[in-house]
Amino acid sequence: xxxxxxxxxxxxxxxxxxxxxxxxxxxxxxxxxxxxxxxxxxxxxxxxxxxxxxxxxxxxxxxxxxxxxxxxx
Numbered sequence: 001x002x003x004x005x006x007x008x009x010x011x012x013x014x015x016x017x018x019x020x021x022x023x024x025x026x027x028x029x030x031x032x033x034x035x036x037x038x039x040x041x042x043x044x045x046x047x048x049x050x051x052x053x054x055x056x057x058x059x060x061x062x063x064x065x066x067x068x069x070x071x072x073x
Contacts, residue, residue, distance in 0.1 A: 001051055005047070005048060005051055006064065006067055007067055008024070008044075008048055009023075009024050009025040009048060009051065009052055009055075009064060009067075010023060010024075010025045010064055010067045010068045011023070012024050012045075012048060014027060014045075015045060018031070019031060024048050024049065024052050025052060025061070025064050025068075027049075027052060029053075029056045029057070032049060032052055032053035032056055032057075033053065033057070035049050035050075035053060036050070036053050036057075
């Protein structure tokens with residue numbers, strides 16, 4: 001994980017699928033778990049989805065709240 005990936009979770013939108021346009025940090029856990037079972041896409045989006053699934057699965061989503069309020073660097 002790169003430190004800047006956490007900021008991307010609260011700024012990057014899902015580029016495809018049922019939740020297209022929703023911030024990755026706002027994707028439902030069941031959707032993230034589906035990717036965990038079926039396989040994450042390749043590239044940056046897959047890396048971010050895997051990170052968000054791990055954060056969500058471990059109940060750490062509230063840790064992203066301060067990043068939502070902070071301006072992008």
